[in-house]
Every structure is written in C-alpha cells, then in structure tokens.
Amino acid sequence: MNDMNKIIEQRIIYTHLYNQYEGIYQKIAQNAGMAEIPYRVLYALCEDGKKWSQIDICREWNYAKQSVNTAISKLVKQGYVVLMQDKSMPRNHKIIVLTEQGQEFCNRWVRPVIDADNQAFAAMSEQERKMCIAIRKKHYEFVKNSLKDLLELSEEENTGE
Incomplete structure (x- = not known):
C-alpha cells in the first residue's frame, strides 16, 4: 500500500470514529425526544x-x-x-x-x-489528554486553513454579500 492510500485509509478510520462519537450524542438526544x-x-x-x-x-x-x-x-x-x-x-x-x-x-x-x-x-493520562487535544486542534486548524476560500464564500452567501 502506498503512502497516499495509507493516509486515506487512516483518514477514513478517523472520520468514522468521529461520526460514531457524534452518533452517541445524536442517539441520546433522539432517545430523549429532542433534536x-x-x-x-x-x-x-x-x-x-x-x-x-x-x-x-x-x-x-x-x-x-x-x-x-x-x-x-x-x-x-x-x-x-x-x-x-x-x-x-x-x-x-x-x-x-x-x-x-x-x-x-x-x-x-x-x-x-x-x-x-x-x-x-x-x-487517559495527562500526556494522552494533552496529545488528544493537540492532535485534534492541529487537524482542525489544517482543515480550516485548507478550506479558507470555501468558508469565506459560505459566509458571504449566508450574509447576502
């Protein structure tokens, strides 16, 4: 498996885990009769x-x-x-x-x-918690910066500018 395929596979796993985690909240909200x-x-x-x-x-x-x-x-x-x-x-x-x-x-x-x-x-240990936060933040910042043009376009569309 080449590096890009490995990266894609890992990103898919990350995304699935994130979606499963978010799904917990959605299911509990649903069970509580709430959006x-x-x-x-x-x-x-x-x-x-x-x-x-x-x-x-x-x-x-x-x-x-x-x-x-x-x-x-x-x-x-x-x-x-x-x-x-x-x-x-x-x-x-x-x-x-x-x-x-x-x-x-x-x-x-x-x-x-x-x-x-x-x-x-x-x-988790203190180190694991810090690492978890740092990795999540790094991923967020990179994606946000990579999609800056789309995010700005989206804001303009939403405000009617």
Missing part, C-alpha cells in the same frame, strides 16, 4: 455553569444563529429554559437559564453524558 441542536444547547448550559447567551453558543459551538434561535425557542416552549436579562451584558444580550424542569431533564439526559465524557478523559 440535536436543542440537546447541545442544554449540554452547554449544564457543562460548566457559565452564563450562556445565544451569541455565545453560536460562537462556541459553531452553529448558525437561526438554528440556535430555533432551538432556544423550542426549549422555551417546552419549559426547559427561560431568557433573562443580565445586568452585566448589553440590553439585547439575554442569557439562557435552565428552569427546574430543564434541570430535571438535564439530570436525566445530559449530565450522564457529561460525566461519561469526563470519565473518558480521566481514564
């Missing part, structure tokens, strides 16, 4: 206790504003979150806050996933 993006919003809210706005989630999770807006609207209608004004933020910059019902949902469907992610990382 993936609303589930990911709840994951963000439960993950580290920080204050999240719609804009923050769009930036951190790389979702389109409309997708996050739709997800948050669904979560509000389901009674899982409310939007609240935070005095430390601009007027139109509301934070997303879990309701009691949202906390209960997260305890059942989200916190076990966060705990499993934490346990998986804890099962």
Whole structure:
C-alpha cells in the first residue's frame, strides 16, 4: 500500500470514529425526544455553569444563529429554559437559564453524558489528554486553513454579500 492510500485509509478510520462519537450524542438526544441542536444547547448550559447567551453558543459551538434561535425557542416552549436579562451584558444580550424542569431533564439526559465524557478523559493520562487535544486542534486548524476560500464564500452567501 502506498503512502497516499495509507493516509486515506487512516483518514477514513478517523472520520468514522468521529461520526460514531457524534452518533452517541445524536442517539441520546433522539432517545430523549429532542433534536440535536436543542440537546447541545442544554449540554452547554449544564457543562460548566457559565452564563450562556445565544451569541455565545453560536460562537462556541459553531452553529448558525437561526438554528440556535430555533432551538432556544423550542426549549422555551417546552419549559426547559427561560431568557433573562443580565445586568452585566448589553440590553439585547439575554442569557439562557435552565428552569427546574430543564434541570430535571438535564439530570436525566445530559449530565450522564457529561460525566461519561469526563470519565473518558480521566481514564487517559495527562500526556494522552494533552496529545488528544493537540492532535485534534492541529487537524482542525489544517482543515480550516485548507478550506479558507470555501468558508469565506459560505459566509458571504449566508450574509447576502
């Protein structure tokens, strides 16, 4: 097998593993009766206790504003979150806050996933965790830079420029 075939084979394995990992989240969201993006919003809210706005989630999770807006609207209608004004933020910059019902949902469907992610990382050595992050970051940066033209074109199309 030549080097390029080996690289392609390894990339396919990497992609399949990534898709299987992401599939875990999708399946759990589905089992919870929820679409993936609303589930990911709840994951963000439960993950580290920080204050999240719609804009923050769009930036951190790389979702389109409309997708996050739709997800948050669904979560509000389901009674899982409310939007609240935070005095430390601009007027139109509301934070997303879990309701009691949202906390209960997260305890059942989200916190076990966060705990499993934490346990998986804890099962690795410090060096393995750093290596995992470094390799993932290197791959991300390379792909992002390689596709810069397409990404910029995509942004222009989405903003109508």
